[in-house]
Amino acid sequence: MKATCWMGVHRVEVRDVPEPKILNSRDAIVRVTATAICGSDLHLFDGYVPTMEKGDILGHEFMGEVVEVGTAITNLSVGDRVVVPFPIACGGCHPCKRGLFSLCENSNPNAGLAEKAWGSSPAGIFGYSHMLGGYAGGQSEYVRVPFADVGPIKIEDDSLTDEQVLFLSDILPTGYMGAEVCDIQPGDTVAVWGAGPVGQFAVASAYLLGAERVIAIDRFPYRLEMAGDTGAETLNYEEVDVRDALRDLTAGRGPDACIDAVGMEAHHGSGPINAYDKLKQGVRAETERPHALRQAITSCRNGGTVSIMGVYGGVVDKFPIGSLMNRSITVKTGQCHVQRYMRPLLERIQDGDIDPSFVITHRMSLSDAALGYEMFKKKQDDCMKVVLTP
Amino acid sequence: MRNPPPPLERLLSRTTERRGSNTASGRRPNEDRLAKGLGWFSLGLGLPQVLLPSRVNRLIGIEDNSRNRAIMRAVGLRELGGGAGILDRPRPGGFLFARIAGDLMDLVLLRAAFRPSRKGRRRVAAATAAVAGVAVLDIVASARTSRSSGSTTADGGIRVRTAVTVNRPPDEVYGYWHDFENLPNFMAHLESVEVTGDGRSHWTAKAPAGTKVEWDAEIVEDIPDELIAWRSAEGAHVPNSGCVRFTSAPGDAGTEVTVELEYQPPGGAMGAAFSRLFGEEPLQQIKDDLRRFKQVIETGEVVRSDGTPEGTRTQRQFHQDEAQPVG
Numbered sequence: 216m217k218a219t220c221w222m223g224v225h226r227v228e229v230r231d232v233p234e235p236k237i238l239n240s241r242d243a244i245v246r247v248t249a250t251a252i253c254g255s256d257l258h259l260f261d262g263y264v265p266t267m268e269k270g271d272i273l274g275h276e277f278m279g280e281v282v283e284v285g286t287a288i289t290n291l292s293v294g295d296r297v298v299v300p301f302p303i304a305c306g307g308c309h310p311c312k313r314g315l316f317s318l319c320e321n322s323n324p325n326a327g328l329a330e331k332a333w334g335s336s337p338a339g340i341f342g343y344s345h346m347l348g349g350y351a352g353g354q355s356e357y358v359r360v361p362f363a364d365v366g367p368i369k370i371e372d373d374s375l376t377d378e379q380v381l382f383l384s385d386i387l388p389t390g391y392m393g394a395e396v397c398d399i400q401p402g403d404t405v406a407v408w409g410a411g412p413v414g415q416f417a418v419a420s421a422y423l424l425g426a427e428r429v430i431a432i433d434r435f436p437y438r439l440e441m442a443g444d445t446g447a448e449t450l451n452y453e454e455v456d457v458r459d460a461l462r463d464l465t466a467g468r469g470p471d472a473c474i475d476a477v478g479m480e481a482h483h484g485s486g487p488i489n490a491y492d493k494l495k496q497g498v499r500a501e502t503e504r505p506h507a508l509r510q511a512i513t514s515c516r517n518g519g520t521v522s523i524m525g526v527y528g529g530v531v532d533k534f535p536i537g538s539l540m541n542r543s544i545t546v547k548t549g550q551c552h553v554q555r556y557m558r559p560l561l562e563r564i565q566d567g568d569i570d571p572s573f574v575i576t577h578r579m580s581l582s583d584a585a586l587g588y589e590m591f592k593k594k595q596d597d598c599m600k601v602v603l604t605p
Numbered sequence: 606m607r608n609p610p611p612p613l614e615r616l617l618s619r620t621t622e623r624r625g626s627n628t629a630s631g632r633r634p635n636e637d638r639l640a641k642g643l644g645w646f647s648l649g650l651g652l653p654q655v656l657l658p659s660r661v662n663r664l665i666g667i668e669d670n671s672r673n674r675a676i677m678r679a680v681g682l683r684e685l686g687g688g689a690g691i692l693d694r695p696r697p698g699g700f701l702f703a704r705i706a707g708d709l710m711d712l713v714l715l716r717a718a719f720r721p722s723r724k725g726r727r728r729v730a731a732a733t734a735a736v737a738g739v740a741v742l743d744i745v746a747s748a749r750t751s752r753s754s755g756s757t758t759a760d761g762g763i764r765v766r767t768a769v770t771v772n773r774p775p776d777e778v779y780g781y782w783h784d785f786e787n788l789p790n791f792m793a794h795l796e797s798v799e800v801t802g803d804g805r806s807h808w809t810a811k812a813p814a815g816t817k818v819e820w821d822a823e824i825v826e827d828i829p830d831e832l833i834a835w836r837s838a839e840g841a842h843v844p845n846s847g848c849v850r851f852t853s854a855p856g857d858a859g860t861e862v863t864v865e866l867e868y869q870p871p872g873g874a875m876g877a878a879f880s881r882l883f884g885e886e887p888l889q890q891i892k893d894d895l896r897r898f899k900q901v902i903e904t905g906e907v908v909r910s911d912g913t914p915e916g917t918r919t920q921r922q923f924h925q926d927e928a929q930p931v932g
């Protein structure tokens with residue numbers, strides 16, 4: 216079968232690889248009908264996530280048709296149409312029972328690697344390095360789905376297109392969780408750093424959850440425009456001093472909640488500072504470029520919440536801990552506990568509260584995945600979200 | 606009066622009190638000293654690199670331009686971070702490995718990034734040799750501190766102890782373990798256990814180089830839902846004993862399972878050292894076994910991925926298959 220393989224920094228190739236087999240009795244094999252490229256994949260593409268091996272199959276946002284099930288699977292049958300959540304979770308461990316699916320204690324067979332880097336291991340993730348399990352991803356024709364009795368959600372409503380439900384696998388729940396953990400109160404102002412797909416859904420979710428105002432921050436006009444269409448006010452961080460602008464917009468208070476939807480590869484408006492952090496990241500003296508996060512913390516109102524949805528991998532320096540501590544800021548973060556949000560968000564889609572397909576700008580065949588990565592990475596042709604079909 | 610040994614020798618000197626004299630942290634004093642020494646060395650090396658990069662550049666004979674100063678500062682920052690990490694940890698194995706990586710990085714930078722003038726070459730060569738020397742020390746210290754897991758008993762045996770929390774009530778967890786025929790489901794080295802009755806069982810384990818070890822074991826203590834202790838019967842090739850304790854975890858978190866194993870490695874201490882060379886670290890092994898035990902109890906079986914198709918094994922984590930379906 217054809218699959219998108221990571222072949223080194225800035226190199227992906229669609230290659231012929233063996234078809235997946237059932238390895239555990241709770242597995243299912245899914246024939247992929249739609250899959251997407253995520254901002255998280257760019258961190259792999261750019262080589263900032265350790266423990267990738269040449270040949271690893273990428274992709275953690277995918278859906279399709281069940282073609283085979285393991286002996287222990289009774290909830291799914293061949294022919295079912297499913298969307299698969301990106302964290303792999305067993306449903307039986309303590310975190311899974313409490314709904315913290317991305318912290319499943321059983322789904323990472325390489326937990327020892329993650330423990331070396333982070334102290335303890337989170338859940339395994341499809342197509343996301345060996346320290347997160349070494350699972351083949353879903354940017355391929357077929358994919359093995361472990362714990363198929365816990366993760367995949369059946370889509371029985373045929374009036375919904377793949378494009379409308381595909382993002383239940385990751386970015387819609389991620390944007391939603393980013394806003395939900397802010398405990399938004401009536402009258403609140405929410406600022407969102409990053410107007411990529413995750414940021415777009417964070418903006419939309421903040422409104423769904425009752426925010427009075429949402430402010431989106433990015434540097435690409437087409438991305439800011441899309442957030443504007445959802446109702447957000449917008450700031451271009453290359454044109455204004457973000458912290459001052461946010462103070463102005465909130466009469467000196469600062470936003471009640473600040474969502475980081477940027478992550479470890481943030482760009483800095485000032486050339487030298489950008490170059491400095493890039494050099495340090497390059498020699499691994501720090502592993503992140505945390506400009507957006509620093510700004511989110513120092514911009515937040517006293518006693519407010521900073522929600523970190525952007526992905527980070529290691530250590531940062533010049534972390535504004537003093538601002539955080541002295542001003543009683545609450546930090547909420549994590550890989551999204553997707554399984555928890557799929558059902559309620561599917562209902563929101565069915566009810567017409569949100570149609571997530573608005574972020575799709577590029578539709579390509581799976582065999583053009585390399586081009587898709589390139590365009591999404593370089594934000595060419597106003598690229599917002601690439602959907603691949605095998 | 607004897608002169609005190611020079612510092613480096615003192616760092617490396619192996620004391621005779623080695624066996625059975627573990628410190629509270631489980632790290633032996635001489636390893637501690639080597640590691641700590643390297644930690645302070647890192648701080649000592651890093652500070653001038655960060656604060657006075659020009660001086661350091663001139664000292665080691667590379668051109669003092671802005672690019673080289675920036676690189677020197679980066680190297681210094683890395684050095685400071687590594688030093689702090691080593692000194693901060695009771696068991697700095699990971700940070701020592703980071704140091705090794707850092708040393709290699711320094712070697713590469715010194716060789717490739719800095720193209721020295723002709724007369725600077727000798728100094729760069731000296732600096733390179735110094736860094737290479739430190740890299741060797743790092744490797745020694747790292748290997749020593751990271752293999753000091755588990756402890757050695759007075760008669761040269763190996764004793765390991767570790768625990769895991771399983772999200773099921775004690776009676777169920779005890780029940781699964783109590784049926785010794787279940788043990789090979791999660792203990793990677795066991796091929797089979799056959800219960801022969803009357804608290805006795807026959808065990809078969811895989812040994813290095815495709816060989817097998819067999820022995821009989823007997824249960825010496827059995828408190829339902831609380832504890833099982835066993836030991837190998839008279840005449841076992843690898844005399845061993847084990848004890849597993851089940852206690853209710855606080856809150857509703859299930860059962861805390863604590864395992865203690867003791868065995869006399871074949872070939873004595875040499876045999877143990879030899880198998881470690883191939884990654885057969887006893888503590889790591891039992892930790893992996895318990896991780897698989899948790900998987901089996903909580904999910905029904907050992908969890909497999911494309912990179913690790915046979916399931917959790919630490920050794921395997923460093924030789925991953927590519928994440929592609931097995932052909």
Ligand SMILES: NC(=O)c1ccc[n+]([C@@H]2O[C@H](COP(=O)([O-])OP(=O)(O)OC[C@H]3O[C@@H](n4cnc5c(N)ncnc54)[C@H](O)[C@@H]3O)[C@@H](O)[C@H]2O)c1
Nearest residue numbers: 254255389409411412413477478481482524525526550551
């Ligand atoms: N927590 C989770 O579960 C989860 C899930 C999916 C994605 N993510 C992460 O969310 C992040 C965003 O994902 P995406 O798909 O939207 O990626 P993306 O690359 O399309 O979006 C990132 C956006 O951030 C903008 N940006 C860069 N620097 C900035 C700065 N200093 N200030 C403001 N904006 C800045 C970029 O211009 C870009 O538009 C990534 O880090 C991704 O890994 C996390």
Ligand SMILES: [Zn+2]
Nearest residue numbers: 253254255385
């Ligand atoms: Zn994603």
Ligand SMILES: [Zn+2]
Nearest residue numbers: 305308311319
């Ligand atoms: Zn779980």
